[in-house]
Amino acid sequence: MNEMSFLLPHFLNEGRGKLDVYFTRVYNPVWTNPDGFSWIEALTNEDKVGCHVALTPTWNETSYFADYVLPMGLGSERHEFILTKRMTRSGSAFANRCCARLVNAKAKTFRTLAK
Numbered sequence: 001m002n003e004m005s006f007l008l009p010h011f012l013n014e015g016r017g018k019l020d021v022y023f024t025r026v027y028n029p030v031w032t033n034p035d036g037f038s039w040i041e042a043l044t045n046e047d048k049v050g051c052h053v054a055l056t057p058t059w060n061e062t063s064y065f066a067d068y069v070l071p072m073g074l075g076s077e078r079h080e081f082i083l084t085k086r087m088t089r090s091g092s093a094f095a096n097r098c099c100a101r102l103v104n105a106k107a108k109t110f111r112t113l114a115k
Contacts (some may be wrong), residue, residue, distance in 0.1 A: 006033045009042035012049070020050045026072065030061040040065060 006029070011017060022043075030036040030043075042048050043065040054066035063069045 006035070009035070009038040012042045012045075013038065018048060018050070021053065022049050022051070023053045023055065024062055024066070025055040026057065028056075028060045028062045030065070036061070 009029075012019070029039045033039060039062070043052050043062070051068070052066045053068045053070060054060075054063040055070045055072050056063050057072045057074050059069075
């Protein structure tokens with residue numbers, strides 16, 4: 001887990017510090033951690049967490065308590081070239097992530113040609 005420790009809300013509740021801005025990126029501590037209510041308490045108290053920004057592809061329990069929710073694209077919605085390493089051969093290969101519509105259009109064209 002690359003996020004902050006699950007002990008963060010406990011430290012904040014003990015008065016060990018304050019966060020000006022807290023970002024959660026594809027992480028739902030309210031649901032994931034066993035002490036979700038302590039996260040709710042910390043995220044709703046502006047004296048402990050000044051601004052909470054949730055970067056998430058889906059609406060979740062933690063984003064409900066965020067000041068800002070920034071949407072992230074799912075894997076099928078991303079449009080970038082990726083340089084991949086081939087495991088069976090030496091060298092590199094390019095992979096293109098493209099939108100689902102383009103993939104569906106290519107699949108329909110292939111099915112039409114295959115008939």
